[in-house]
Amino acid sequence: MKTVIKITLLLLVCVLSFQTNVMAQEYWDKSTIDAAFKKELIALGFEDGKYLDRDEYTSAHQPYIVSGNIIHTASISAFGPDGTALQGKIPTDVSQEELYVASRLACVGAIHHIRNAAGGDLSKVRKIANIRYLTLSEPEYIDYALVSNECSTLMVRVFGQTVGSHTRFAVGVVASPNNESFKINVIAYLK
Amino acid sequence: MKKLFSIALISFVTLIASLSFAQAADTLEDRLAKELVRLGFEDGKLPPLSKAFGPYQGYIVVDKDIYLTSTAAQRPDGTWMVGLVTDETDLDELLYAVDLCVISAINRLKYAADGDLNRIGKIIHVNTMSPAPADYPHLELLADRSSEMLIRIFGEEIGIHARSIMAITSLPINMHHEIEVRATMK
Numbered sequence: 533m534k535t536v537i538k539i540t541l542l543l544l545v546c547v548l549s550f551q552t553n554v555m556a557q558e559y560w561d562k563s564t565i566d567a568a569f570k571k572e573l574i575a576l577g578f579e580d581g582k583y584l585d586r587d588e589y590t591s592a593h594q595p596y597i598v599s600g601n602i603i604h605t606a607s608i609s610a611f612g613p614d615g616t617a618l619q620g621k622i623p624t625d626v627s628q629e630e631l632y633v634a635s636r637l638a639c640v641g642a643i644h645h646i647r648n649a650a651g652g653d654l655s656k657v658r659k660i661a662n663i664r665y666l667t668l669s670e671p672e673y674i675d676y677a678l679v680s681n682e683c684s685t686l687m688v689r690v691f692g693q694t695v696g697s698h699t700r701f702a703v704g705v706v707a708s709p710n711n712e713s714f715k716i717n718v719i720a721y722l723k
Numbered sequence: 724m725k726k727l728f729s730i731a732l733i734s735f736v737t738l739i740a741s742l743s744f745a746q747a748a749d750t751l752e753d754r755l756a757k758e759l760v761r762l763g764f765e766d767g768k769l770p771p772l773s774k775a776f777g778p779y780q781g782y783i784v785v786d787k788d789i790y791l792t793s794t795a796a797q798r799p800d801g802t803w804m805v806g807l808v809t810d811e812t813d814l815d816e817l818l819y820a821v822d823l824c825v826i827s828a829i830n831r832l833k834y835a836a837d838g839d840l841n842r843i844g845k846i847i848h849v850n851t852m853s854p855a856p857a858d859y860p861h862l863e864l865l866a867d868r869s870s871e872m873l874i875r876i877f878g879e880e881i882g883i884h885a886r887s888i889m890a891i892t893s894l895p896i897n898m899h900h901e902i903e904v905r906a907t908m909k
Contacts (some may be wrong), residue, residue: 582800662790663779673892677776677895697778700792701792706891
């Protein structure tokens with residue numbers, strides 16, 4: 533009797549460890565990711581959860597390129613639903629709260645371009661590998677991590693931990709095109 | 724005569740053995756340990772990985788590509804080197820910060836390579852970021868420092884890399900220096 537209990541316990545442990553293993557490598561399906569992405573867009577004020585495509589790219593300046601299974605995005609600006617992007621330096625011209633929103637706007641912009649790169653199917657994204665955060669700032673400002681976290685957590689909310697967690701770096705820059713406050717740059721892998 | 728011959732033989736064997744031992748001692752781990760001791764890590768061992776400051780990962784491996792989050796200068800006692808770089812900044816101390824950044828990057832590379840640095844096939848790119856003023860004259864020197872150290876540890880073939888240097892306004896948590904490394908596995 534005791535051996536039977538022992539064996540059942542052993543089997544239970546095996547099954548549990550296998551399950552946690554499966555949970556550690558969880559890929560979300562298309563509808564789950566799309567729903568999560570739409571929710572973020574609506575929270576940011578995009579009508580019907582649709583990101584507005586802007587006609588700002590030229591043949592020499594693409595929003596993204598795909599090489600093999602690697603996607604490199606351009607520096608993505610934080611365009612809001614009204615088509616404008618936050619301008620000015622932190623902390624003199626813009627506030628920390630405004631930057632939080634800009635961080636999420638740039639993030640959904642990047643996901644939008646990644647979706648185009650993946651042929652409209654975000655479930656084809658295998659891994660967000662690296663995000664670079666560029667913030668227009670004065671030298672005394674140091675809270676880049678808090679601003680970056682807004683986008684980092686959004687990535688994980690949309691793609692799940694397995695695909696969405698990434699490496700990153702965040703720096704302050706002295707000047708940026710159009711005096712835009714915040715930009716990000718993403719490297720992702722397709723399945 | 725026979726005795727003399729045997730003594731000569733034994734000394735010859737010892738010489739060969741010591742030579743080959745000396746050669747075996749020059750492994751990647753030994754070179755790294757030497758650097759660690761020089762920088763004040765007394766046991767010559769890599770420190771434990773510091774915890775991430777947010778919802779991101781220190782390193783990511785996709786296929787053979789390794790991406791590292793930018794690494795900052797953490798002293799052997801666990802404290803961080805902070806502060807903007809100015810013309811008055813002590814250059815020796817700044818170069819020490821660069822060395823510590825490289826150690827931190829190698830620490831993450833080791834985890835990415837499942838604990839065996841010999842599995843690193845190539846250091847691809849090193850991005851040096853210094854919170855220095857626009858006219859700071861020593862940026863080149865800072866980048867050279869990390870490049871040379873990577874080559875010393877990994878050897879010319881694996882350690883040599885492409886690189887970029889930038890002076891930026893400031894770094895998260897007021898870090899003194901950061902580098903970002905990309906590498907591939909064998």
